[in-house]
Amino acid sequence: MLVERTFSIIKPDAVERNLIGTIVSRFESEGLRPVAMRRSLLSRSEAEGFYAEHSERPFFGELVDFMTRSPVVLMVLEGDNAILKNREIMGATNPADAADNTLRKLHANSIGENSVHGSDSPVSAARELNWFFKGSEVSS
Ligand code: ADP
Ligand code: MG
Numbered sequence: 001m002l003v004e005r006t007f008s009i010i011k012p013d014a015v016e017r018n019l020i021g022t023i024v025s026r027f028e029s030e031g032l033r034p035v036a037m038r039r040s041l042l043s044r045s046e047a048e049g050f051y052a053e054h055s056e057r058p059f060f061g062e063l064v065d066f067m068t069r070s071p072v073v074l075m076v077l078e079g080d081n082a083i084l085k086n087r088e089i090m091g092a093t094n095p096a097d098a099a100d101n102t103l104r105k106l107h108a109n110s111i112g113e114n115s116v117h118g119s120d121s122p123v124s125a126a127r128e129l130n131w132f133f134k135g136s137e138v139s140s
Contacts, residue, residue, distance in 0.1 A: 004082040005035065005138070007128035009117035010073040012066060013109050015039075020073055023103060023116065027077055030089055036076040036129075036138040042068050050131055059112065066112055074132045078140060083125055086118040 010023050024034060042050075047067040054060050077086055091102025095114060098105035108114040119125035129138070 001080045003078065003080060004122070004125070005076050005078045005129060006032075006082040006086050006125045007117075007119045007132070008075040008077050008086060010075070011113070011115055011117060012070040012072055013113040014107055014115040015071055015073060017107075019107055019115070023107075024073075024075075026089060026103065027075075027086075030079075030085065032077040032079040032082055032086060032089070034075045035078045035140050036074075036133045038074050038132075038137075039071050040074055040132075041071045044068055046132075050128065062112060076129050076133060076138050083119055083122060087120065090116050090118050 008027070010020055014020070014023060027034065044064055047064045048055070051060065051063055051067070054063065057063075079085065089103055091098030091104040093104070093114060094111040095104045095108035096111075098108070103116050104114050107116075119128050
């Protein structure tokens with residue numbers, strides 16, 4: 001067993017449709033416990049910095065517009081193999097490709113408005129959770 005922490009966002013499309021509880025409940029029921037959580041309306045600079053690795057992609061402007069249009073929920077999730085487990089629960093980026101019963105298959109509107117973010121590696125998880133949370137805000 002490897003207890004890890006990963007970083008998760010409930011994106012604007014899901015918050016707008018009152019899916020916060022549904023999504024958090026799914027994580028808890030699968031052994032991913034929120035150990036930090038905050039609702040926030042992201043600034044453009046927060047969203048641009050968070051998604052810096054995608055800054056040259058053609059969809060970057062659209063992605064920042066989307067992520068800043070209404071509030072998100074920022075979370076640190078903790079549990080066994082949390083990084084991979086979260087990616088499995090989320091499903092593929094494009095809901096058309098996502099496996100049955102994944103969050104994106106169940107809830108996403110499109111490849112862009114895909115309801116949830118999850119870190120894809122230990123390095124990303126550390127960078128992303130530190131981008132939004134101070135150490136004192138995370139507690140097991
Ligand atoms: P993931 O979120 O599955 O790790 P990526 O890191 O590749 O996916 O992309 C980050 C986010 O950018 C996606 O979750 C989605 O919101 C958006 N995105 C990715 N590809 C596209 C695209 N082709 N068109 C519009 N938005 C996209
Ligand atoms: Mg990614």
